[in-house]
């Protein structure tokens with residue numbers, strides 16, 4: 001199907017100015033991404049390290065890559081030389097590894113703290129109950145090499161709007177608790193996907209991650 005630029009423009013036109021639209025290109029061929037690129041879209045989100053490396057290698061160097069999948073500590077070194085933002089940081093050991101690899105590269109990598117807001121078991125992330133512990137860690141460490149920019153989460157895959165809203169609200173609350181502890185650089189709430197982004201924006205998201213609605217459904 002390729003990249004649906006009309007849809008991209010249509011959604012962008014509906015978004016408040018401060019909301020960023022991140023196209024999620026996982027599993028899609030480079031030709032689809034190049035279509036988007038040729039329309040001026042130069043920021044993409046990817047979920048798998050190997051796939052991201054292959055795409056980053058082949059594609060123009062002025063692209064901005066966001067890693068939005070689950071990242072294992074031993075793979076951080078591969079993406080540290082170029083990745084702009086890592087959304088799914090869900091442990092301090094991972095955060096420390098990202099910071100270390102970023103320093104090695106003489107870079108600063110932007111990161112988001114992932115919270116588990118869905119009821120489903122399989123999703124990664126901190127629990128809102130961990131907020132006190134997170135606050136202590138953030139006070140005691142500088143994590144030089146990373147810029148902690150905000151929070152990220154995924155709502156449950158359910159039809160019930162109230163459940164989804166409640167989960168988005170929970171993520172917004174986590175953001176509000178941590179925000180005063182960090183600087184004004186802590187500013188991003190990454191929530192909302194193809195099926196639920198309008199609600200996410202209503203609940204305070206300022207970064208939505210859209211895959212299938214732009215690139216067509218994945219196999």
Ligand SMILES: *Cc1c(COP(=O)(O)O)cnc(C)c1O
Nearest residue numbers: 024068193194195209210211212
């Ligand atoms: C795949 C994925 C998306 C995009 O999902 P769509 O429903 O296709 O928009 C967004 N965020 C994360 C973390 C993903 O893994």
